[in-house]
Amino acid sequence: MFKKISLIFILAIALAAFLVLRPYIFKKTEAPLIVDRLPEADFLGRAYILDVARETSGMLFYHKVPFRDLFSYEFLLSQGKMYGLNLQNPAYLFANETGNWGAIIEVSDSSKILEGIERLRKFVDIKDTFMNNQKVFQIKKENGYLTYSNNYLFIYKGANFNAAFNRVTQAKYGDYSPAWKSFLTEKQFKDEKLVLYSNWRKLKENGVETAIFAHDSDSVSFSLLAYVRNKNPLNISMKKEGLNLKSGEFTNKMLNVHLDISKLRNSPEDPLYKWLVKIGKKVSFPTVGFLEAWEGDLSMRLGGYQLVKETYIESVLDDDFNISEVVKEKEVKIPGFSVLFSVNKNGRKLINQLLSKGILTKEDGLYRFLYSPQLKMRNTGDYFIFHSGQFTPKTESHGDNSGIWTQNGTKVEFSLDSVSKHEIFGNIYIPIDRILKRNRFL
Numbered sequence: 001m002f003k004k005i006s007l008i009f010i011l012a013i014a015l016a017a018f019l020v021l022r023p024y025i026f027k028k029t030e031a032p033l034i035v036d037r038l039p040e041a042d043f044l045g046r047a048y049i050l051d052v053a054r055e056t057s058g059m060l061f062y063h064k065v066p067f068r069d070l071f072s073y074e075f076l077l078s079q080g081k082m083y084g085l086n087l088q089n090p091a092y093l094f095a096n097e098t099g100n101w102g103a104i105i106e107v108s109d110s111s112k113i114l115e116g117i118e119r120l121r122k123f124v125d126i127k128d129t130f131m132n133n134q135k136v137f138q139i140k141k142e143n144g145y146l147t148y149s150n151n152y153l154f155i156y157k158g159a160n161f162n163a164a165f166n167r168v169t170q171a172k173y174g175d176y177s178p179a180w181k182s183f184l185t186e187k188q189f190k191d192e193k194l195v196l197y198s199n200w201r202k203l204k205e206n207g208v209e210t211a212i213f214a215h216d217s218d219s220v221s222f223s224l225l226a227y228v229r230n231k232n233p234l235n236i237s238m239k240k241e242g243l244n245l246k247s248g249e250f251t252n253k254m255l256n257v258h259l260d261i262s263k264l265r266n267s268p269e270d271p272l273y274k275w276l277v278k279i280g281k282k283v284s285f286p287t288v289g290f291l292e293a294w295e296g297d298l299s300m301r302l303g304g305y306q307l308v309k310e311t312y313i314e315s316v317l318d319d320d321f322n323i324s325e326v327v328k329e330k331e332v333k334i335p336g337f338s339v340l341f342s343v344n345k346n347g348r349k350l351i352n353q354l355l356s357k358g359i360l361t362k363e364d365g366l367y368r369f370l371y372s373p374q375l376k377m378r379n380t381g382d383y384f385i386f387h388s389g390q391f392t393p394k395t396e397s398h399g400d401n402s403g404i405w406t407q408n409g410t411k412v413e414f415s416l417d418s419v420s421k422h423e424i425f426g427n428i429y430i431p432i433d434r435i436l437k438r439n440r441f442l
Contacts, residue, residue: 032171034106034152035184038092039167040177041101042200045093046184050077051193056217084112085153097200100158104168110150117146131162134169182210188227189214207231207271226426235263235270238419241399242297243383245338250304252406257298258399265291283370286353293350295382297342301393303406304336335373338387340395347384 038044054073069075080087086108095101107113117137120126126146127138137146145156147165154168176184183197194215203211209231216223242258267273273291280287313325343350354360360367366374367386375386387393401416413429 030173031151032173032175034092034104035176035180036173037104037152037154037168037171038176038180039094039102039164040179041094042097042198043095044180044183044197045095046090046195046197047093048090048193049087050080052215055193055215081108082112083116084109093196096158096160097202098158098160100156100160100164102154102156102158102164105153105155107148107151107153110148113148113153131165132169136165186210186212188212189225192216192225204231205271206275222430224428224430226424226428228424228426230422230424232271233421234419234424235267235272236261236419238401238416239296239399241397242342243299243340243395244398244400245299245301245340245385246394246396247301248304248336250336251301251404252303252411253301254303254402254404255298255300256398256400256402257296258401259296261291261294261296283359284357285359286350286357289346289350289353293343293346295342295344297340297383299338299340299395301338302336336388337372337375338385338393339369340383340385342383347379351384 050073053071053076057072076087079085084107086106089106091103091105093101093103117126124139125141127140129136129138131147134147134149139145143157143159145154145161145165147154147169149169152168154165156164179199182199186197189195189212192214196213198211199209200211203209207230208228210227210229212227214225214227216225237260239258239260244256247254264270264273268288276291277287279285280290314328315323316326317323351360355362360369362368363374367377368374369386373388375388376392378385378387378392385392385395403414405412405414411431415427415429417425417427419425
């Protein structure tokens with residue numbers, strides 16, 4: 001009787017344990033999502049390829065770009081369907097400072113992928129291999145790789161394929177990386193169709209917690225909207241206005257800065273302060289002295305040429321063949337160069353420091369910054385102005401923090417739009433016509 005009761009008791013316990021553990025015993029393992037597979041990297045990106053194609057189509061047709069139909073929304077959609085790619089959902093990009101990069105695209109029908117790879121074989125040499133029982137297509141000449149499964153296509157170029165491949169193929173459900181989690185939950189530019197994100201260690205070393213760039217375009221230009229978030233409070237803010245040099249017709253490089261740096265000046269542990277000092281050391285620039293004297297306004301113009309009168313001595317023969325020296329003048333073309341910056345009571349001390357360091361040199365009453373042309377100097381009390389040419393350049397009051405950089409005819413414009421306690425917003429404007437005509441960015 002006792003044995004019978006014990007057996008019933010054991011069976012009851014076993015049944016209860018089974019009922020409690022049943023959900024775990026028969027739990028179905030969920031397959032990892034695309035986001036679970038994404039490798040960590042210095043730079044991350046999300047692209048809605050079809051939406052970007054739709055946004056840029058007007059620009060491509062406006063400039064009559066050859067083969068523009070190949071980048072159209074309709075063509076890309078048809079190609080995606082033909083080769084089993086779901087281009088309506090985002091593709092994910094990643095890259096490292098070493099130059100390695102990769103992308104993962106969602107697959108809607110993996111049975112069609114091989115047809116696309118076979119078509120690619122007509123143009124490049126592709127070798128087949130197996131890794132962890134998965135087929136990998138290697139393009140040795142380009143150091144590139146392709147592999148796919150039932151829901152993703154993985155593309156990689158670089159020297160660290162194995163680590164990225166293991167992350168992609170051995171991922172577990174819900175285990176996506178901290179960097180990707182931060183990016184994909186980021187509120188800034190969440191509705192933009194092409195976004196680049198970075199929490200690169202070199203940015204962090206300079207106090208930048210996150211940097212994000214988003215694509216924007218119209219028929220004549222391509223823009224990058226920029227956002228930077230600092231870990232610690234920023235010790236700079238934007239001034240309402242300051243003095244600028246007026247831009248001329250031939251200006252090809254320009255910089256206007258109007259910042260309140262009173263907090264930065266007294267914060268030597270600030271990452272920006274340290275970075276400026278580090279950069280200055282490369283050319284023995286007295287950064288600390290500059291920050292003590294500078295009042296946050298800087299305006300610089302480069303471009304075109306100016307005529308200046310230069311004296312020289314010429315030896316001449318008179319009618320009796322006697323040699324005499326005659327002082328003459330001639331007009332000489334020199335590059336257009338002007339720089340203006342605001343100073344406080346330490347301004348003259350700064351000029352002396354620049355002279356002692358050899359950053360600024362003086363000869364015959366004219367000055368030269370390193371390899372600049374010879375310049376005249378004017379001190380108005382609150383400002384120093386250095387300029388080539390005979391006359392002091394015209395100035396104007398303005399509050400823009402902006403610049404222009406021209407390289408081989410391509411003029412890139414950039415601006416600092418706002419600065420708050422922890423955040424900076426800016427814009428980089430790139431004209432398209434010159435790039436398309438030359439088929440080169442720079």
